[in-house]
Amino acid sequence: MTGGRRPLGAGGAGPVSDYCHISRIAGHPANIRDDPGDLSELVASIKAHGILQPLVVRPHPQRHGWLVVLGGHRRLAAARLAGLEEVPVVVREAVGPAKDIEIMLVENCQRRDLGPIEKAEAMGALRDRGYSNLAIAKATGLADATVCTYLALLDLDAASQEKVRNRELAVSVAVEAVRKTRARQRQRAGQKNRSAGMRLSWEPDHFTERHPLARKANELCDAREHNMRRRIGKVACGQCWETVIRADERSAMAALPGANGTPPAPQPVRGRPE
Numbered sequence: 001m002t003g004g005r006r007p008l009g010a011g012g013a014g015p016v017s018d019y020c021h022i023s024r025i026a027g028h029p030a031n032i033r034d035d036p037g038d039l040s041e042l043v044a045s046i047k048a049h050g051i052l053q054p055l056v057v058r059p060h061p062q063r064h065g066w067l068v069v070l071g072g073h074r075r076l077a078a079a080r081l082a083g084l085e086e087v088p089v090v091v092r093e094a095v096g097p098a099k100d101i102e103i104m105l106v107e108n109c110q111r112r113d114l115g116p117i118e119k120a121e122a123m124g125a126l127r128d129r130g131y132s133n134l135a136i137a138k139a140t141g142l143a144d145a146t147v148c149t150y151l152a153l154l155d156l157d158a159a160s161q162e163k164v165r166n167r168e169l170a171v172s173v174a175v176e177a178v179r180k181t182r183a184r185q186r187q188r189a190g191q192k193n194r195s196a197g198m199r200l201s202w203e204p205d206h207f208t209e210r211h212p213l214a215r216k217a218n219e220l221c222d223a224r225e226h227n228m229r230r231r232i233g234k235v236a237c238g239q240c241w242e243t244v245i246r247a248d249e250r251s252a253m254a255a256l257p258g259a260n261g262t263p264p265a266p267q268p269v270r271g272r273p274e
Ligand SMILES: [Zn+2]
Pocket: 220, 221, 222, 224, 226, 229, 236, 237, 238, 239, 240
């Protein structure tokens, strides 16, 4: 750690925040996203405003005084290109390789620069590691419903996933398609098992009035007077569903450790007619 103690944000609780010299930060060997992609925008932003969201790091297991990046490989690469000497870091305790990967996946779920499919894949990887939907929601700070929505994207075929990736297909529309497919499957299975009296209830309540974000979406759609639009699950139009899901993400991200002083602040969902 160099440059003395310059705590980021208020309060001493939670992980330690500090600045570290960039030459003493190493990338994680299991970095999930090897290719940082086009960094020019991020480099320009860092040159103008500095790094707004600290890197998540842990002490290097072999080299004393060094840190290993768990979250923020892209920011680190951009900071190097921008010529920064020091970067803000949030230091997590050393916890071992398995836990490292979990922390990296959680970070990916919260990344602003990742698209919905990449976030869904990170949540799917957490699920593969034994996380329940609720555990993912707890770890990421997202609403259970938002996690369910993302995970549903993994049920799409590759072509549809590509459409979501390219923003040709809205998340809400894609998830509704998944919901319908599941409902059909359930119906077929239900008919098959009717004699046994078996009921399948694994389908999450996507886009129904029982969805935890439904009330917000419904109020928003009413306030916007979207009376002519088709309402998914009889609750809200795709756009209003999308708005409340995004707002939930923003409020979850604002609550992250190290998010202090990181604009933008969460925006309340307003009943603003368009
Ligand atoms: Zn609407």
